Amino acid sequence: MSSSTTSKPAENKPAAAEKPKETRQAQLGVLEEDDEFEEFPAADWDDGQTDLAHLGGAAPGAAKSGGDKLWEDNWDDDDIEEEFSAQLRSELTKVNTSGGGAMEH
Amino acid sequence: MEAAIAAGRQGYFKGFEHSTMATPCRRRGGPSTTQSDDAGATSTKGKEALRLSPGQRAREEPSLTHEAASMAQYKGSIASPWDDVAIHYVLICTQIAHGRPADAFQQQCQLVSSFVRFFVENTGWTLPALFSILRDLRDLADDADGPMGEDSKMEAARVVAKTFSACLMDRTSPIEESRKWGVYYVVGLVMKCYFKVKKIALTKNILKALNNNNEIPALEDYPRGHQVTYRYYIGMLAFLDEDFAKAEKELTTAFYNCTIRSPNNQTRILAYLIPLRMLRGHLPSKELLKRFPILDDLFSPFISAIRSGHLAAFDDALTTHEARLIDLNLLLALEKARELCMRVLLRRVWLMLDKTTRVHLKFFEAGLRVSGCEVDLDEAECLVANMISKGFIRGYISHEKRMVVLAATNAFPLPSERSAPYAYV
Numbered sequence: 001m002s003s004s005t006t007s008k009p010a011e012n013k014p015a016a017a018e019k020p021k022e023t024r025q026a027q028l029g030v031l032e033e034d035d036e037f038e039e040f041p042a043a044d045w046d047d048g049q050t051d052l053a054h055l056g057g058a059a060p061g062a063a064k065s066g067g068d069k070l071w072e073d074n075w076d077d078d079d080i081e082e083e084f085s086a087q088l089r090s091e092l093t094k095v096n097t098s099g100g101g102a103m104e105h
Numbered sequence: 106m107e108a109a110i111a112a113g114r115q116g117y118f119k120g121f122e123h124s125t126m127a128t129p130c131r132r133r134g135g136p137s138t139t140q141s142d143d144a145g146a147t148s149t150k151g152k153e154a155l156r157l158s159p160g161q162r163a164r165e166e167p168s169l170t171h172e173a174a175s176m177a178q179y180k181g182s183i184a185s186p187w188d189d190v191a192i193h194y195v196l197i198c199t200q201i202a203h204g205r206p207a208d209a210f211q212q213q214c215q216l217v218s219s220f221v222r223f224f225v226e227n228t229g230w231t232l233p234a235l236f237s238i239l240r241d242l243r244d245l246a247d248d249a250d251g252p253m254g255e256d257s258k259m260e261a262a263r264v265v266a267k268t269f270s271a272c273l274m275d276r277t278s279p280i281e282e283s284r285k286w287g288v289y290y291v292v293g294l295v296m297k298c299y300f301k302v303k304k305i306a307l308t309k310n311i312l313k314a315l316n317n318n319n320e321i322p323a324l325e326d327y328p329r330g331h332q333v334t335y336r337y338y339i340g341m342l343a344f345l346d347e348d349f350a351k352a353e354k355e356l357t358t359a360f361y362n363c364t365i366r367s368p369n370n371q372t373r374i375l376a377y378l379i380p381l382r383m384l385r386g387h388l389p390s391k392e393l394l395k396r397f398p399i400l401d402d403l404f405s406p407f408i409s410a411i412r413s414g415h416l417a418a419f420d421d422a423l424t425t426h427e428a429r430l431i432d433l434n435l436l437l438a439l440e441k442a443r444e445l446c447m448r449v450l451l452r453r454v455w456l457m458l459d460k461t462t463r464v465h466l467k468f469f470e471a472g473l474r475v476s477g478c479e480v481d482l483d484e485a486e487c488l489v490a491n492m493i494s495k496g497f498i499r500g501y502i503s504h505e506k507r508m509v510v511l512a513a514t515n516a517f518p519l520p521s522e523r524s525a526p527y528a529y530v
Contacts, residue, residue, distance in 0.1 A: 029399045030369040031376055031433060036297060037337055038370055039240065044328035045364045051371075052361050070393040073386060073521035076449075077412060078456060084415050085453075088475050092457055095471040 172199055189219040197245075210249035210257050213242045214264055225271045228278035232287045235272075239265050239294055246298075255302040262298035265291060266311055273318060285321045293334035296342075305342060312339075333363045337374055344377050345434060349527040353381040372397050379404055380438040383411070383445065384530055386520025403429070407439060414449030417477025441530045445520055448497040450476050451489065452517040462500075462516070466507045482507065495529040 047053070054068045176192045183191065193216035200209040217238055224231055246261035272287035292315055299307045315321075324332055340355030356378040363371050375397060379389050388408055394401040406422035423430070423439060430436040454472035458464055470485035480488065489509055492498045497520065499512035520526065 030372050031399060031403075035369075035373075036301060037334060037373055038367065040330040040333070040364060040367055040370070042364075043330040045330075045366075049364045049366060050329075050362055051365065055361060070390055071382060071387040072390050074519055075388050075412060076452070076517075076519065080413055080453075082413065084413055084475075088453060088472060089457055091471045091475045092454065092468055095467055 172196055186219045186223045190216055193219060201245075206245060206248035207257070210242070210245040210261075213238070213245050214260065217242055217264055217268070221268055221271055224268070224284070225274075228282035229272075229275070229284040229286050230282060232272075232284065232290075235268060235287060236290055239268065239291065243294060243298060247301075258298055258302050259304075262295055262302075262307070265295050265298060269295065269311055269314070273314070273321070280322070283322075286327065288315065288321055289324065289327050289331040289335045293331065293338060296338035297334075300338065300341070305345065308338075308342065329362050329364070333359045333370070336362075337370070340374075341377065344381070344438075347437075349381055349384060349438075349530060352377065353385065353527075356381065368397070372399055375400055376403075376433060376435070377438075380435055380442060383408075383442045384438065385526045386445070386523065388412075407442065411442070411446045411449060414446055414451075414453050415476055416443070416446055416450060416473070419443055419446045420477065444492070444495065444497065444530075447488065448492060448517065448520065451492060451498065455511070455516065460516070462511045462513055464509045464511065466502075466509060469509065496523040496526075 051070065054070050056068065058068070173196060176195060179192055180188055182188055193212055197209045197212045197216065200206075200212060220231075220235065220238055224235060242264060243258070243261050246257035249257040269288060269291045272284045272291055275284035278284060292311055295311050296305075296308050299305055324335065336355045336359035340352045340359060343349075343352035343355060356374050360371065360374045360378055363374060365371070375389075375393075379400060382389070388411070389400075389404065394405065403426065406425070407419060410416070410419035410422060420443075423436075423443075427436065430439060450472055451469055454468050455461070455464060458468060466482055466485050466489065469489055470480060470482050473480050473485055473488065486502060486504070486507070489498065490502055493500060493502070497517070498509075499516050499518060500510050502509050
């Protein structure tokens with residue numbers, strides 16, 4: 001009972017054991033509701049131990065991710081080809097022919 | 106349960122020097138007990154130090170009184186208040202050893218108050234010891250409450266909040282030795298207490314006191330651990346308050362300053378930062394998700410649905426993860442991210458029509474239908490109108506002709522280019 005919330009190891013928690021039924025649910029591990037922001041192993045550290053290098057000197061949270069490989073701000077893909085594309089294309093063609101209207105006016 | 110208590114007990118006996126009984130963390134500073142040699146005047150007070158709380162007396166009177174009495178002989182054997190602190194400490198260890206977490210917690214409250222009497226009259230050199238005993242206080246409160254209770258944690262929050270004032274009200278120490286260097290750590294701990302018992306509104310007072318004080322050093326000058334913890338909780342408060350712009354700013358700074366040696370904390374920050382950035386049109390890269398498998402599991406279904414504009418897949422992911430997302434308070438943010446998915450779908454319809462500037466609504470209606478969204482022409486018009494008003498599409502709708510007239514250039518701007526992206530969510 002009492003110590004269970006505080007004395008458990010911070011990592012490698014057997015999250016799966018708690019919710020055995022939800023196999024395909026995301027295993028939240030450290031994000032289980034009970035968990036909380038942990039004490040840091042040291043009070044301070046330098047830039048080399050952070051992800052700041054990814055920013056390449058830019059301000060964090062800038063509108064453009066620039067050289068930051070952790071985020072993509074331009075992810076439009078004009079050439080996706082999967083099942084969904086085929087369905088979409090065929091439906092649009094159907095609408096185009098059955099409706100009698102041209103695609104362009 | 107026995108094992109848990111034993112583990113806790115062991116941890117505590119290792120004690121002040123390195124770790125708390127709860128979190129296997131390394132202590133930054135020295136133990137308050139070992140610093141006692143340096144302390145000031147000899148004790149003349151402290152009779153109350155050994156007084157027991159009513160609860161303790163009722164339940165454990167014979168043994169506790171005996172323990173306390175046997176310790177009393179050590180009073181004055183070292184400089185005050187360290188004799189009190191040491192006696193409390195030994196009694197706390199005894200109580201933990203006897204499986205009395207509630208008594209241990211009460212005793213720790215008294216230890217804190219003995220310590221604070223010294224603390225407020227000196228510079229901030231004892232801050233590491235303060236942090237250490239406050240961490241122990243909170244951990245003991247957790248154990249005293251058990252899984253369901255919250256009274257001790259509420260009490261712990263109040264005690265910690267009092268030490269906040271003791272840090273803030275330092276008008277005499279030179280700045281480099283000021284007790285003010287403790288404020289952010291202590292505020293972080295108070296927020297941690299209130300988050301744990303889900304009473305986040307109670308953080309308002311202490312944050313107001315902090316923000317109204319303009320004599321403390323800039324947050325950036327504090328140790329990174331203090332900064333990141335503080336920003337995480339401020340970001341979380343803003344997120345829960347649906348102030349997404351502020352939440353993103355704080356959590357972004359927290360993430361980039363967080364040490365990569367605390368991947369669990371990075372995971373916690375990103376769990377909220379990723380949805381916030383998605384709303385702004387920034388998707389997490391594969392490189393980022395690969396480092397955090399839990400987040401990869403949770404968010405990848407949404408991200409791939411957004412990339413392909415597949416609303417049905419997005420809605421499936423929402424249904425599948427609904428319970429977890431509610432637990433994490435993330436459902437609302439991800440529901441709002443559905444608009445990105447809608448945008449990609451409408452854009453793909455437009456691409457397949459060779460980027461024409463005039464698209465009859467029936468095409469968008471068909472696209473929505475294929476994507477699992479059963480709508481009629483009017484509903485499709487309404488959805489498109491929403492997307493225009495939110496800046497996802499540049500153009501207008503001719504209602505009579507049921508025609509969407511799109512801008513000749515940049516008809517579907519990148520979501521990341523929208524100004525004030527959170528204004529419409």
